[in-house]
Amino acid sequence: MTPHGRRPRTGAATASPAGPKAASGAAPRPASAAPPRAGTHVSRRGPLPGGAGETYDVVVVGAGVVGCAIARALARYPLRVALVEAADDVGEGSSKANTAILHTGFDASPGTLEAGLVRAGHRLLTGYAAEAGIPVEPVGALLVAWDETQRAALPGLAAKAARNGHHATRIIDAAELRRREPHLGPGALGALAVPGESLVCPWSTTLAYATQAVRSGVRLLLGCRVTGIAPRPGAPHRLTTTRGPLTARFLVNACGLHADRFDALLGVRDFAVTPRRGQLLVYDKPARSLVRHILLPVPGPLGKGVLVAPTVYGNVLLGPTAEDLDDRAATGTTADGLAGLRERGARIVPALLDEEVTAAYAGLRAATGREDYRCAARPDRRYVTVGGIRSTGLSASLALAEHVLGLLAECGLRTGPERPLAPVRMPNLGEAFPRPYRDAAAIARDPAFGTVVCPCEHVTLGEVRAALASDLPPAGLGGLRRRTRAGAGRCQGGHCRPALRALSEEYGKGAGTR
Amino acid sequence: MNPRPEQDRAARSVDVLVIGAGPAGLAAAARLAAAGAGRVEVLEREPEAGGAPLFCARPGFGADPRGRALDGPGYARRAVRAAVRAGAVVRTGVTVTGWAGPLTLETTAPTGLAAVGARAVVLATGARERSRPARLLPGSRAPGVLTTGELQRTVTLFGARPEHIGRRAVVAGGDPVAGHAVRLLRRAGVAVAAVVCEGPRAAAGPAGLPADVPVLAGAVVTELAGRGRLDGVTVRDRDGRTRTVRCDTLVLAGDWIPEHELVRAGGLPLAPGGRGPLVDAALRTGVPGVFAAGGLLRGGEPAARAAAEGRAVADAVLARLDGRDPGPARGLPVVAGGAVHRVHPGLLGPEPAPLVLWAARPLVRPVLSVGQDGRILRRARLGTGLVPWRPLRLGPGWTQDPDPGGGPVVVRAEDGGDGTG
The missing domain is CATH 2.60.40 (Immunoglobulin-like)
Known part of the structure; x- marks a missing residue:
């Protein structure tokens, strides 16, 4: 199982999105391996590139935040890697509907895999975000105690945080709490302050990983559902997919909500996924001044409760609910769920309820009945499962990817020498950082950055065009919204959607199958 | 008022700055310019001035002096012409993004960033209909739900064709725009399965609804269903009974909310019970020199009414400019x-x-x-x-x-x- 060599790219080549072309030299390759060229790294439909049964060193199945992070980690090595995804875009499952928080891991169960990976992931992603232009705001969290039982629990939570390596938490009294959060509802008795808990843009993170992976040679195969795996003891896996067959020397299951079903394709039955739905409400930007920290509930016998948190986009989130379901596609909201959230929110920040709701959504977390991740290497099958990533996958993603490299090594993967990844710089979607509509220089260079197409979110024509022309363009208006915020504001696209649709169609025609 | 010092922002000043070139803003600008208020400038974020009537290709916008009925775009063009002829400057494609001072607004345009100061500011930013989430309408988030406003824009941009809208629609709301939505849907070849409106039938039916459209009076849409695309809505009647109406499109009509971003960003006092600015009978807001008119105060309304208020606000602005009555709003609450x-x-x-x-x-x-x-x-x-x-x-x-x-x-x-x- 010797990894075949591919010449590491030169720095000059990696600095450009068109870089991979420069790699097509005389380096020895396996017979099947024509080097992917820029523009062909992402494919959404039709027969798979490379012909039937194309062989990859590693196939990562599932392009959520975790799968994309794993693909990006693998892209550092001279390996042929495919990232395979059933949906038509990255981050279409749990990764697109979460609380958008970069956790420190202070409240994880000490000693678990999750505790270690969230803690390491927080550090790694904080650094990566700065480098890649992903907005992060380290506003810190306050675990607010609303009764004596909760207040009595705070020292224990501080001690748990310390066992998780977080020594900077501090218990504050009601007076200090009120100074730090003047709009908090009456009756708060105190709080545990947790510095380091941060707001992050989850979509930019997933996209940055995927873009960097793709620019560094990973093939992203979208709209490609794996339907079967032929048992071939000792030989590479033969996968049948909705877009044709492909072959994998090593296989990674990063299927999130569907991880147990993918395991079953290989006859592995370790755990069952129970989708746990979380409904959330997003409040309009005037609400942002009401909330300064991530306001977390004190976990108790009645469950984890709901949080109130700002977002990097300048909104305020209220949620999530926690409902165990059977249906892995039940991402609708319910009247009871939304009413319950409003009831809780009215206690935490009463003035929040007077603001307009801009969005209501629901995400599904992949609960497996154990308060830890379910990661396993199966050297006999050259197969790694990354399961049970319930709600901290975004925070842990970069550390999880490194962990998976270790598991693949246990399975026998030899990666070859490390090389630099193609750089990535994401367009900023965060209100705390400069955005094009306020950037005189950007507008001077291209007046399209002075044409606001989505007035609610101040998204410019220049940003929309850039997203449509990017290495990983959106498949539809939902993907465009996650890339630019266009249509994500208070009118939910009522104003700009027709124009955005026209722009997308114009680009779709011009850009062929991309 | 949230001043943000910024470099590279061109500073200039005018006498009156009107935000929004809809019926109210254009009427205000026309009267102010004609009355000699000095430099009167109207800023419009859309590529074309005229406001909501631009997307209402139907009669009902009065008549021109020769008695020919006007449709929305015709009305809008006349309003723009009147303002420009009176001497107002109408600038399109300019988005006002915030306040740089008490009477200075920040703008973004293809020509760059600016800070525009004025002796008086008229907010005429209009209103929009609440979206699905703003109405806390639970259930599926599948595509197929749109407001009357989006329906009108879609038809304006793509033509009246069902492939851009759907095949079978439910219209929710008793607002007069529900009737416009029904006619627009039919013109596009979309079947209207039902109009759902709260209130008794006599009081509730949107005016001018075609006689053959099923009206579910005293009922509300309570939940949406469908994966990939809307495929039905749950309707609950006054007695609590529910039924499912099959449809692939839901048009949300009415339920207006002011486009009040600048009101909030400027810290203007709000009207109780609404989300528009608090004004007195002279349309003065709580901040001296800042006025408001049109849909921003009341939601969707006939263009003629908004225009009448635009003319009224002009009188109050003139009183400030010549020092007779500088404001702010006053009177008994x-x-x-x-x-x-x-x-x-x-x-x-x-x-x-x-x-x-x-x-x-x-x-x-x-x-x-x-x-x-x-x-x-x-x-x-x-x-x-x-x-x-x-x-x-x-x-x-x-x-x-x-x-x-x-x-x-x-x-x-x-x-x-x-x-x-």
């Missing part, structure tokens, strides 16, 4: 009581003026009263029912004799039954 949800204006001064009120729920035979400090100033049974989406106008006679040193004036509506009003 007017508040809603009983089944009244909201009253406009929020302050009674400086002159007696008509009141506009909105009901919180449908009332068949309401009794209306105006009182102060527990004293009834005037009380009468109305000859007509009240519904939430149809504002009621009261003449200035209703509010002529409050005690200027007393408490807030309360406008109240109650179910009248058959008592003596």
Whole structure:
């Protein structure tokens, strides 16, 4: 199982999105391996590139935040890697509907895999975000105690945080709490302050990983559902997919909500996924001044409760609910769920309820009945499962990817020498950082950055065009919204959607199958 | 007012800055420019000036001087021409993004960033219909749900074709725009499965609805269903019974919310019960030199009414410019009581003026009263029912004799039954 060599790219080549072309030299390759060229790294439909049964060193199945992070980690090595995804875009499952928080891991169960990976992931992603232009705001969290039982629990939570390596938490009294959060509802008795808990843009993170992976040679195969795996003891896996067959020397299951079903394709039955739905409400930007920290509930016998948190986009989130379901596609909201959230929110920040709701959504977390991740290497099958990533996958993603490299090594993967990844710089979607509509220089260079197409979110024509022309363009208006915020504001696209649709169609025609 | 020092922002000043080139803003600009208010500039974020009528390709916008009926775009073009001929400057594609000072606004345009100062600012940013999540409408988030406004824009941009809208629609809401939505859908070849509107049929049916459209009166849409695309809505009637109406499109009509971003960003006092700015009868806001007119104060309304208010606000602006009455808003507060949800204006001064009120729920035979400090100033049974989406106008006679040193004036509506009003 010797990894075949591919010449590491030169720095000059990696600095450009068109870089991979420069790699097509005389380096020895396996017979099947024509080097992917820029523009062909992402494919959404039709027969798979490379012909039937194309062989990859590693196939990562599932392009959520975790799968994309794993693909990006693998892209550092001279390996042929495919990232395979059933949906038509990255981050279409749990990764697109979460609380958008970069956790420190202070409240994880000490000693678990999750505790270690969230803690390491927080550090790694904080650094990566700065480098890649992903907005992060380290506003810190306050675990607010609303009764004596909760207040009595705070020292224990501080001690748990310390066992998780977080020594900077501090218990504050009601007076200090009120100074730090003047709009908090009456009756708060105190709080545990947790510095380091941060707001992050989850979509930019997933996209940055995927873009960097793709620019560094990973093939992203979208709209490609794996339907079967032929048992071939000792030989590479033969996968049948909705877009044709492909072959994998090593296989990674990063299927999130569907991880147990993918395991079953290989006859592995370790755990069952129970989708746990979380409904959330997003409040309009005037609400942002009401909330300064991530306001977390004190976990108790009645469950984890709901949080109130700002977002990097300048909104305020209220949620999530926690409902165990059977249906892995039940991402609708319910009247009871939304009413319950409003009831809780009215206690935490009463003035929040007077603001307009801009969005209501629901995400599904992949609960497996154990308060830890379910990661396993199966050297006999050259197969790694990354399961049970319930709600901290975004925070842990970069550390999880490194962990998976270790598991693949246990399975026998030899990666070859490390090389630099193609750089990535994401367009900023965060209100705390400069955005094009306020950037005189950007507008001077291209007046399209002075044409606001989505007035609610101040998204410019220049940003929309850039997203449509990017290495990983959106498949539809939902993907465009996650890339630019266009249509994500208070009118939910009522104003700009027709124009955005026209722009997308114009680009779709011009850009062929991309 | 949230000043943000920024470099590279071109500073300039005008006499009057009007934000929004819809019927109200254009009418205000036309009158101000004609009255010699100096440099009057209208900023419009859309590529074309005219406001909401631009997307209403139907008659109902009055007539030109030769008596030819005008449609929305025709009305809009005439309004723009009138403002420009009077000497106002109308700038399109300019988005106002915030305040740089009490009477200075930040703008973004293809030509760059600017900070535009003025001696008076008129906010005429209009209103929009609430979206699915803003209405807390639960269920599927599948595509196929749009407001009347988006429906009109879609048809304007793509033509009236079902492939851009759907095949079978439900229209929710009793607002007059629900009737426009029904006709637009039919013109696009989309079947209208039902119009769902709260309130009794007599009071609720949107005016001018085609006779053959099924109306589910006294009912509300409570949940959406469908994966990949909307495939039905749950409708609950007054008795709590539910049924499913199959459709691939839901048009949300009415339920207006002011486009109040600048009001909030500027810290202007808000009108109680609504989300527009608090104004007095002269349309002055709580900040001296800042005025407001049109849909921003009341939601969707006929263009002619918004334009009339644009002309009215011009008079108040002129009073400020020549130093007669610089503002800010003043007068006794007017508040809603009983089944009244909201009253406009929020302050009674400086002159007696008509009141506009909105009901919180449908009332068949309401009794209306105006009182102060527990004293009834005037009380009468109305000859007509009240519904939430149809504002009621009261003449200035209703509010002529409050005690200027007393408490807030309360406008109240109650179910009248058959008592003596």
